[in-house]
Each structure stands twice: as C-alpha cells, then as structure tokens.
Amino acid sequence: MICPECVKGRLYGIAHMKSIEMECPRCKGTAEVPDIQAEWIEIGKEIKRLRLENNLGLRAGAVELGIQPSILSEYERGMRNPEDLKKIVEEKYNG
Numbered sequence: 001m002i003c004p005e006c007v008k009g010r011l012y013g014i015a016h017m018k019s020i021e022m023e024c025p026r027c028k029g030t031a032e033v034p035d036i037q038a039e040w041i042e043i044g045k046e047i048k049r050l051r052l053e054n055n056l057g058l059r060a061g062a063v064e065l066g067i068q069p070s071i072l073s074e075y076e077r078g079m080r081n082p083e084d085l086k087k088i089v090e091e092k093y094n095g
C-alpha cells in the first residue's frame, strides 16, 4: 500500500523557523508500506480509541501496559504488529 504518512517517501515540516525535509521513517523513503500494515493501522486506531475512552493519555496508557510511550505510539500508528501488544495485554490481565 502507499505510505499514509508522507509525500513520495519524504516528510515536510517547519522547525526553528525553517522548513525541513526528511526521509519518512515509516516507509524509509520508499513511499510504500507492506500491505499487512493497512490492517495494523486499523487495529492501531482501535487501540487509540480504547485508550481515549478510558481517559488515558499516551504516557498513562503506556504506563498501564508497562511499555514505553514511544512504543505505544508505534502500535497506535500501525508501525508494529499489534499481535505483540495483544500478548502483552493478555499476560497482564489474564496471566
């Protein structure tokens, strides 16, 4: 699938009053992500929805799960296989 986060593999933004351009970290500049990530992105949205429903910020949600906020953010953006997060949750709540 086409990378949902960049323009042809590049990211554009403004930092310190200057426009910046960088290689997209999700697709590593290829502008394409594996098709499986389309599914991960949908599941990630659901993870985020559940977190917000429980009134948890990113940091609080990560603490709840015992993982780093940056890692939780990657799950929510579909950059990591949500199966791994499912295992973390199952171990925490059913283990």
Ligand SMILES: [Zn+2]
Pocket: 003, 004, 005, 006, 007, 009, 010, 024, 025, 026, 027, 028, 029, 030, 031, 032
């Ligand atoms: Zn990209």
